[in-house]
Amino acid sequence: MFAYYLQLALRGLRRNPVLTGLMVLSIAVGIGAAMTTLTVMHLLSGDPLPGRSQHIFYPQVDASPAGVQNTEPFDMLDYTSAMDLWRAQRADRQALVVNSEIKLRAADSGTNALMSTMLSTHADFFPMFNVPFAHGAGWTAEDDDRHARVAVISADLNDKLFGGGDSVGRILHVRDADLRIVGVLAPWRPSPQYYSVAGGRFAQGDTAGYYAKPADVLAPLSTGLDINDGHFQPMTCWEVPSIPGYLRQSPCVWLQLWVQLDDADKVAAYRRFLDGYVAQQHTLGRIAHVDRTRLRSLMGWLDFNRVVPRDVRLQSWLAVAFLAICLFNTVGLLLAKFLRRGGEIGVRRALGASRGAVFGQLLTEAVVIGLAGGVLGLLLTLAGLWAVRLQPVEYAPLIHLDVAMFAATFALALVASLGAGLFPAMRASRIAPAIQLKSL
Amino acid sequence: MTIGPILSALARHRIAAMLITLEIALACAVLCNAFFLVSSRLDLMRIDSGVDEASLATLKLRGCEECNAADLQGRVMQALQSVPGLQSAAMVNTVPFGEPTGNAGICLDSECKQFAGVPHFYAFTRGATDTLGLKVVAGRNFTPADYQGSEGFFPADSQVWITRALAEHLWPGQDPLGREFWLAQFHFRVAGVLAHFARPDPGRSENGVVSAEWSIIVPIAPDAWQGAYVQRGLFVLRADPLDLPRVLAAAKAAAARAVPEAVIDQAASAPLVQLRERYFQTDRTMAGLLVAVIAAMLLVTALGIVGLASFWVAQRTKQIGIRRALGATRTDILRYFQTENFLLASGGIVLGMLLAYGGNQLLMRYFELARLPVSYLPIGALLLWIVGQLAVLGPALRAAAIPPVVATRST
Numbered sequence: 001m002f003a004y005y006l007q008l009a010l011r012g013l014r015r016n017p018v019l020t021g022l023m024v025l026s027i028a029v030g031i032g033a034a035m036t037t038l039t040v041m042h043l044l045s046g047d048p049l050p051g052r053s054q055h056i057f058y059p060q061v062d063a064s065p066a067g068v069q070n071t072e073p074f075d076m077l078d079y080t081s082a083m084d085l086w087r088a089q090r091a092d093r094q095a096l097v098v099n100s101e102i103k104l105r106a107a108d109s110g111t112n113a114l115m116s117t118m119l120s121t122h123a124d125f126f127p128m129f130n131v132p133f134a135h136g137a138g139w140t141a142e143d144d145d146r147h148a149r150v151a152v153i154s155a156d157l158n159d160k161l162f163g164g165g166d167s168v169g170r171i172l173h174v175r176d177a178d179l180r181i182v183g184v185l186a187p188w189r190p191s192p193q194y195y196s197v198a199g200g201r202f203a204q205g206d207t208a209g210y211y212a213k214p215a216d217v218l219a220p221l222s223t224g225l226d227i228n229d230g231h232f233q234p235m236t237c238w239e240v241p242s243i244p245g246y247l248r249q250s251p252c253v254w255l256q257l258w259v260q261l262d263d264a265d266k267v268a269a270y271r272r273f274l275d276g277y278v279a280q281q282h283t284l285g286r287i288a289h290v291d292r293t294r295l296r297s298l299m300g301w302l303d304f305n306r307v308v309p310r311d312v313r314l315q316s317w318l319a320v321a322f323l324a325i326c327l328f329n330t331v332g333l334l335l336a337k338f339l340r341r342g343g344e345i346g347v348r349r350a351l352g353a354s355r356g357a358v359f360g361q362l363l364t365e366a367v368v369i370g371l372a373g374g375v376l377g378l379l380l381t382l383a384g385l386w387a388v389r390l391q392p393v394e395y396a397p398l399i400h401l402d403v404a405m406f407a408a409t410f411a412l413a414l415v416a417s418l419g420a421g422l423f424p425a426m427r428a429s430r431i432a433p434a435i436q437l438k439s440l
Numbered sequence: 441m442t443i444g445p446i447l448s449a450l451a452r453h454r455i456a457a458m459l460i461t462l463e464i465a466l467a468c469a470v471l472c473n474a475f476f477l478v479s480s481r482l483d484l485m486r487i488d489s490g491v492d493e494a495s496l497a498t499l500k501l502r503g504c505e506e507c508n509a510a511d512l513q514g515r516v517m518q519a520l521q522s523v524p525g526l527q528s529a530a531m532v533n534t535v536p537f538g539e540p541t542g543n544a545g546i547c548l549d550s551e552c553k554q555f556a557g558v559p560h561f562y563a564f565t566r567g568a569t570d571t572l573g574l575k576v577v578a579g580r581n582f583t584p585a586d587y588q589g590s591e592g593f594f595p596a597d598s599q600v601w602i603t604r605a606l607a608e609h610l611w612p613g614q615d616p617l618g619r620e621f622w623l624a625q626f627h628f629r630v631a632g633v634l635a636h637f638a639r640p641d642p643g644r645s646e647n648g649v650v651s652a653e654w655s656i657i658v659p660i661a662p663d664a665w666q667g668a669y670v671q672r673g674l675f676v677l678r679a680d681p682l683d684l685p686r687v688l689a690a691a692k693a694a695a696a697r698a699v700p701e702a703v704i705d706q707a708a709s710a711p712l713v714q715l716r717e718r719y720f721q722t723d724r725t726m727a728g729l730l731v732a733v734i735a736a737m738l739l740v741t742a743l744g745i746v747g748l749a750s751f752w753v754a755q756r757t758k759q760i761g762i763r764r765a766l767g768a769t770r771t772d773i774l775r776y777f778q779t780e781n782f783l784l785a786s787g788g789i790v791l792g793m794l795l796a797y798g799g800n801q802l803l804m805r806y807f808e809l810a811r812l813p814v815s816y817l818p819i820g821a822l823l824l825w826i827v828g829q830l831a832v833l834g835p836a837l838r839a840a841a842i843p844p845v846v847a848t849r850s851t
Contacts, residue, residue, distance in 0.1 A: 022743050029736060067552075103503035103703065115502045115703050205807065206644045208722070240593045240624040310807055311726050314477070318733055321470045325737055328463035329744035335456055336751030392721055427455065 002364070009365035016337060020369065023333050027373025027420075030326030031413050032380025037312070037319040039381065039405045040388055043398055044211065044308045048194045052130060053298040055092075057259050057267065059085060061278050062292035064238045064251075073292040075198035075305075076235045076253040080286070086122070090273045091259035092266065095122040096221050097195050098255050100232050104217065106161040107171035107178060116157070118174065119196075119215035120224025126152075126183075128260050129195065134158075136168035136183035139220055147222040151179035155187045157216040172217065177227040179219060188214060191398050192307050194298060195258055198235060205310025211395035271295050309395075323416070330420040334369075338362055338428035349433035362425035363418070370417015371410075378409050446780050453752070460748055461788040464824055467741045468792025469799050472820040474730045476800075476812050481727040484643045485720045487652055489536040490603070490636035491572045493712040494681040495527075497688045498535055499695055500709050501673030504702035512699060513565065513662040516675060519698035523690045527678045530568035531662055533561075535676055537715040538708065540640040546656075547622045548610065556610055556621065558646045559602075559654035560639035561594070565662050569601075571678045574657070576601060579617050579632030582659045586631070590664040594623070598658045599631035605653035607633055628656070648808075673702060684711050738827050745831035749777065753839040760839055761846030770840040777836035778829060785828040789821045796820065 013020045047053050062073035063081050077085070086096050102118040125131065126138035139150045151172055158167055172179045192210035200207055219227075230245040234252030241250035261267045274293050281287035296304060338345075345358055381401065388399045450457045504512060513531045520529045534541045542561030548554040566587050579601070588595040607616035607630070619630045634655075639645060642652035675695075679687040688711065692704055708715075753760075760773055800812035 019747060022747060026740055026743065029740065033733070033736075101502075113503060113703055115705070202646050204644050204646075204648050206722075240626070242592070311722060314726075314803075314807060315729065318470065318474065318730070321466060322733055322737055322740075325463055325466050325470070326740055328459055328466065329740050329747075332456060332459040332463065332744050333747040335459070336748050340751055340754060391725055392718075423455075 005361045005364040006368070008361050009368045012341070012365050013368065019333060019337055023330050023337075023369050024372045024376060026326045026329045026333070027370060027413065027416060028376035028380055030323035031374060031377025031409060031416065032384055033319040034323040035377065035381040035405065035409045035412065036384030036388065037316040038408075039385060039401060040312055040395075040399060041308065041316045042405060043191065043400075043402075044312055044395060046191070047299060048190045048192060048302075049129065049298060052128075055260050055262055056128065056298040057091075057261055057270070058294075058296045058298065058301040059257055059259060059270070059274055060292075060294040060296070061085075061274065061281075061287065062289045063253075063281075063287050064289065066288040068238050068289075070289075070292065072201075073289070073294055074236065074253040077255045077257055078251070078253050079248045079255060081281075082255040082257055084277065084281075085257055085274075088273065088277070090270055092262050093124040093128040093260035094257065095125040095128060096255050096257050097121045097125065098221070098224070098232060099196055099215055100224065100228050102174050102217065102228055102231070105173040107173050113173075116217060117215040118217040118219055118224060118228065120219055120221045120228070122221055124260075125195075125218070125258075128258065129190075132186040132188055134184045134186040135166040136181070138218075139182055144220045144222055147226055148220060149177060149179050149223060149227075150182045150220065152183040152185060152218040153181055154185050154214060154216045156213070158184045174217065174219070175227050175231075177223075179217075179223070179227075189398065190214065191395070192302070194302060194307075196256065197302060197305050197307060198256065200305025200307060205306070205313075207305070207307055208309045208311075208393045208395060210305075210307050211393075211398060213394075267295070309393075327416055327420050330369075330417075331423060334366055334421055335424040335427060338424045339431075341428070342431050345428055345431050346433045349431065355429050358431075359425050359429035362428055363421050366417050366421020366425060367414065370413050370421070373417065374410050374413025377413055378406075381409055443779060443783065446776065446783060450780065450783070456748055456752075457784060460744060460784050461791065463741055463744055464785055464788025464828070465791035465795055467737050468789050468820045468824055469795030470737060471734060471823065472793070472796040472816045473799050473803060473812060474734050475819055476816050477809075478727050478730045478734075479816075480649075480810065481723045481730075484649060484652070485723050485727075487638050487642050488636040489638040489712075489716070490634060490653075491536065491574065491712070493716060495678050495684065496535070496572065496712040497677045497679070497684055497691075498538060498709055498712065498715065499529075499675040499677055499688070499691050500705040501675075501695060501699060501702040502705045504673055504699060507673075507699070507701065508663075510661075510663040512673060512702075515698045516673075516695050519694040520675070520677070520691055523687060523694055525679050525683045525687045526691065527680070528567060528571045529675050529677045529691075530571045531565045532568045532572075532674055532676050533563040534640050534674060535572070535712065535715070536638040536640055536642070537712065537719040538640045538674070540645070543639075543641075543645060544623050546628075548620075550622050550627070552622065557651060557654065559606055559651065559656050560641070560645070561623075562637075562655060562657045563594075563660045563664075564657050565660060568676060569657070571676050573678075574601075574634055574637060576632035577604070577635045579630070581632065586659040587661045588659070588664065589661040592626075594626045594658055595660065595664065596625070597627050598629070598660075600628045600659075601632040601634055601657040602630055603634045603637045603653045603655050605636075606655065609651075609654065628658070649810075674708075738823070741824070742827050742831040745781065745828055746834060749781065749832045749835035750838075753777070753835045756839070757842055757846055758849075760842045761844055761849075764842065764844035765847040773840040773842070774836050777832055777839055781828045781832040781836075782825065785825050789824055792820065792824070793817050 060073040061081050063078045082096055086094055098120050099117050102116055103113050104116045105113045122144050123139050123141045138152055143150055158164060167181055167184055170181050172181055193212060193214055197210050232247045232254055234247055234254045237252035239251040241252055247254050261270050278287055278290050278293050282290050385399055385401055389396050520526055540560060543558055544561060545558045546556050548556050586599045611619055616630045616633055621628050637655045638653055639655045643649045645651055677691055692709055696704055803809045
């Protein structure tokens, strides 16, 4: 029966190629626009650390003096609070992170010095964030304690300086120091670069920078502070620092702490610990704001910072509205097309076709249009994503069509065409045979 | 033409009429908001930087933080003297569309009881205002004595220039000359007012578009750079626009020879025109995309109208024939379909305006966008009326061509 409907549908569609073409095109551009933007949305708003993100938390306290009027704590920590919280070792894993600009050279290569970024952090960073290694491994907690001159480098930098391969044991000049490479990362592109996200609420929606490549060099925090002091940027200060760039004694926030808490009890315990710390510092007179303490989860922190760029969110809304317009259009055209065939439907009904049979046949026709629109829409989606990849934005290289979105495209096409076809088919199948026959 | 018969005819095609009305309404809502978004992007992109961008370029050195700033300036400026075609050069902390380096909150009193927003502080050494071609519209020029050294962030007391936009924000309707403001312990007094001078990050800083021109120029001696919390090693160059690429290349080579320990930032060393283009890249893309969506939407709407109108014409062939036989002219038939479309479009537009307003409320809430000015509503309405009339013209002409004799035929 279905094969027969399909045959009828194809014949029906061929009878009016322009109208059919319009409908297919209408669905295709709607699906193409919607799926392009929704794919970008999906890729940018996904969980950057699936399976682990629910255990990762971002503690915040606010050490600014009483006069500073904030409703939220600062997005980063001052040095004293950061080190106190880190030293307390109350989490399953913990790492401070701070990015700074470095001047870099491979000791045994003739290449020129280049400017790059160094992430100063702790040994726990690698297991906590599941960072993949191609060669070697991260440093140890002892390295953190004894200011070891070691570094882990990105796959990119390894290619650039050493032409790829295992460069563990080679020496990297960072500023005036020699760092021994202990690990080389496998290609690693967290989306977004979640561990350094901050300040999203002041960015006017311009958050594409959060999807930039990770730092080229990773080194122990203690080492980083030794070799790159004077080159740290504060996120903000509540007073002008006395010596710019040297932030350890400054009234500035510039460090981020990440902790791993494996179960709900530990999360609750950590909250108590934070409150206790702030209360204790309050009695000591260092922290004025006891109410400005937060412990957001990784995803909560990303949400708070509205990581998905405003333009991407806007485009998604626009595309969905556009798809709706295309669907209204298709419903109208299908209705016109089906009702125009009133005579034919009347004859079929008079010859004994049930209302359901007519309905099924017309719906098949709508679905065929939908699938054709879906295939064309998929091609348009691929073209759209290709166009997005050409954009000079940080997230461009991350954009691709994954299996989930591929399936979603077809599901959307099918649902859209069924939705669009349902009403016209119902309407047309209600045509009374007698009236149509009379007018023939 | 009376619209009674048209309305009763539409009432018999309620569903189709409703669909086309909803489509037009949705199109109207998206259109008005999309136009508004495009025009706000274009407004931002048109911002007057206040300088003659075509004649200017930047030269940026990095990784030389250990260098003494005054010495660095001396070496680079001397090297630049050998570059033919270079009209002037000076050391600055940043330029419009460069990297912001001095965003800081200011207060109108020394105890900071009156916080006044977060402008951008430009630090300029001698010659920078002339190189950039900045001229005050009120107040006075900087004197050599204004360029002070300092151990900290800024000199304790500075005579500064501010823009008219910032003056208007700080002291609305008042004469800003001689007025004071504070950044922590640093004290500033307004010596001059500039007509325009954009901050490095117009539209993307904390206060958004409003603060695009909240710029302050602090005259500073290069030795103050040593302790100053501003990036070092940025030079602004002026040359004839046609000669600028060559001058910039020669300047880069000269600077690399003069300061071999520094790394030349190739991306940031560029003509200002290029920096501006890069800065607005995403806005340009977004505006282009919005225009494409607007065009596609109008096209889809038009096609929908064509399809439905064709269907109605085909369905009413006989009625049209009868009307013609009863004496209706071709123009009457044409008018009928045009009026019908006008009514449908009007219904859609009325509904669309409500939707546009509602959509704007959502945009305001979720995207921190401005309120949709009422003036955008008639633009969307007019466009949809025109598109509707054009789309219906084809089918309507076909209807008008139906001869009266059709009335006598059985189908």
